Amino acid sequence: MRFKELGKSGIKVSAIAVGSWALGGGPAWGDNDEKQSIAALHSAFDHGINLVDTAPTYGLGLSETIVGKALQGRRDKVVLATKCGLGLDKPGGTQRVNRGEYESIMSQVEESLTRLNTDYIDLYQIHWPDYLTPVDETMAALVKLKEQGKIRAIGVSNFDEALLAAAMDCGQIDCQQPQYSLLHTVNEPIMEFGAQRGVGVLSYGSLGSGVLSGKYKEKPVFPQGDARNAMYAPFFQEPMWTKITQLLDVLRQIAQAHEVPVGQVAINWSLKHPYMTAALVGVRTPEQAAQNAAAGDWELTDEEFDTINAAHAKIFGGGLLGKRATWPGVRRKKFKRD
Ligand SMILES: NC(=O)c1ccc[n+]([C@@H]2O[C@H](COP(=O)([O-])OP(=O)(O)OC[C@H]3O[C@@H](n4cnc5c(N)ncnc54)[C@H](OP(=O)(O)O)[C@@H]3O)[C@@H](O)[C@H]2O)c1
Numbered sequence: 016m017r018f019k020e021l022g023k024s025g026i027k028v029s030a031i032a033v034g035s036w037a038l039g040g041g042p043a044w045g046d047n048d049e050k051q052s053i054a055a056l057h058s059a060f061d062h063g064i065n066l067v068d069t070a071p072t073y074g075l076g077l078s079e080t081i082v083g084k085a086l087q088g089r090r091d092k093v094v095l096a097t098k099c100g101l102g103l104d105k106p107g108g109t110q111r112v113n114r115g116e117y118e119s120i121m122s123q124v125e126e127s128l129t130r131l132n133t134d135y136i137d138l139y140q141i142h143w144p145d146y147l148t149p150v151d152e153t154m155a156a157l158v159k160l161k162e163q164g165k166i167r168a169i170g171v172s173n174f175d176e177a178l179l180a181a182a183m184d185c186g187q188i189d190c191q192q193p194q195y196s197l198l199h200t201v202n203e204p205i206m207e208f209g210a211q212r213g214v215g216v217l218s219y220g221s222l223g224s225g226v227l228s229g230k231y232k233e234k235p236v237f238p239q240g241d242a243r244n245a246m247y248a249p250f251f252q253e254p255m256w257t258k259i260t261q262l263l264d265v266l267r268q269i270a271q272a273h274e275v276p277v278g279q280v281a282i283n284w285s286l287k288h289p290y291m292t293a294a295l296v297g298v299r300t301p302e303q304a305a306q307n308a309a310a311g312d313w314e315l316t317d318e319e320f321d322t323i324n325a326a327h328a329k330i331f332g333g334g335l336l337g338k339r340a341t342w343p344g345v346r347r348k349k350f351k352r353d
Contacts, residue, residue: 016063016311019292021094022189022215024168026137028094030286031311032066032217033059033304034297038081039074042240044299049081051300056085058301060093062308068192068217068295069131070098070142071123072111076130083132096138096217097131098172099123100145100153115145120156124165138217140170140192144178144340154185161186170217173340176208183212190215190292197262197281197327198223198250199337203288210290221282221294222307226250229263229270229277249337258330265326269319279310280323286310287320 017030037044038052056067069082079097086093102123104110114123128134139160141153160166171182172192182188191209193202195218206216222228224247234256237243249255266280273279278296285294296307315323 016308017286017314018065019215021138021168021217021292023187023213024138024189024215026094026168026189028066028217028293029064029308029311030293031064031282031308032068032096032293032295033064033307034219034295035067035069035078035082036073036242037297037299039069039072039078041074041077042238043073043242043245045238045241047299049084052081053085054301055298055304056082059298059304059308060085060089062305063311064304064308065092066094066096066138066217066293068096068219071102071127071130072098072142075103075109075111076107076126079127079130083130086131086133090133094137095131095133095135096140096170097127097136098140098142099127099157101142102126113143113145115141115148115150115153117152117156120153120160124160128165135164136166138168138170138190139166140172140190141174141182143173150178150181151185154182158186172219174205175340176205179205179209179214183214188214190217192217192219192295194218194220194246194337195285195291195294196221196223197227197284197323198255198259201335201337201339203335206288206290215292216290217293217295218285218291219295220247221285221296222278223247223250223259223281224297226259227263227266227278227281229267261330262326265323269315269323273313275309275313276306278307279313280315282307282310283313283315284320284323287315 018027021028040047069078100115101113157169168189170190266277270277270280298304
């Protein structure tokens, strides 16, 4: 496994990180068996992954609870990343809300610490921008939490350049979490923008929600409310579905040469970019975790990288893929607190 520093935090993280959205189950990913979910995380850790990512909204707290259980006896060996902002309306609540206000963040962190059964979070990330709260106010809370030792590093997710720059004016940002994969390249400019300023990248959706594993022989049908009918829907619709099939043929040849599963080629394509710190890959089973972790044991050659890029440009027509998150201007005010 390869390791890199997360921004300028001094925290060393594995090139492959494990995501736990699916482990929260619910409409987005369907039900899971808790024992299997914990075993999947243990498998990731046992195969060299040291960073796990979760969030209060994943399964309305269930993902954080499962991660907390998986961390027992291993807490000091794992870099724990969770998020704030997008959360529950109240402890144990069932409504999602996006709250970036100072007082709200201060109570959200306590709720996460309880579910995670720990007294510190290594990386605390603003999940999505909150239109209604100036980023200065959210950052004031995060800087305070860092001073208090409740979090070790601050991250943001789904930000644009202006919002990232505004957040950086208020405190040290060590990481951003954008969607990034062969199927969603539109965030490359902001990843580069951050990397030039010392902000690491923890990318999500590295397997395109599973399609880049190459496991689907036919276009799958998912239930209503599934993440693959929402955030990741374009991958399972034309024209992308057919183009992905063509791309997988190219990835498959490289996978065969290395005697590895196709998904590892897709993960290593992301990691070949210099601004990447770690590729987050979500898991459901111990086998998936072991398979994904093994991508950290080898790298694509420059020639293989060029082959994939040339095929990608031919199949998708060049240019960046996916829609960028854009925000209606940065809301800023001087936030002062005694
Ligand atoms: N910041 C944000 O807004 C945001 C948004 C989305 C995700 N995330 C984070 O990023 C993580 C990764 O993204 P993601 O989970 O959405 O997408 P992903 O990593 O692209 O795909 C994960 C899914 O692919 C399938 N899979 C994984 N390994 C496999 C393997 N070796 N072979 C075959 N199938 C495999 C599993 O689902 P099946 O078994 O059902 O096929 C798994 O749940 C999340 O878990 C979460 O922590 C953050």
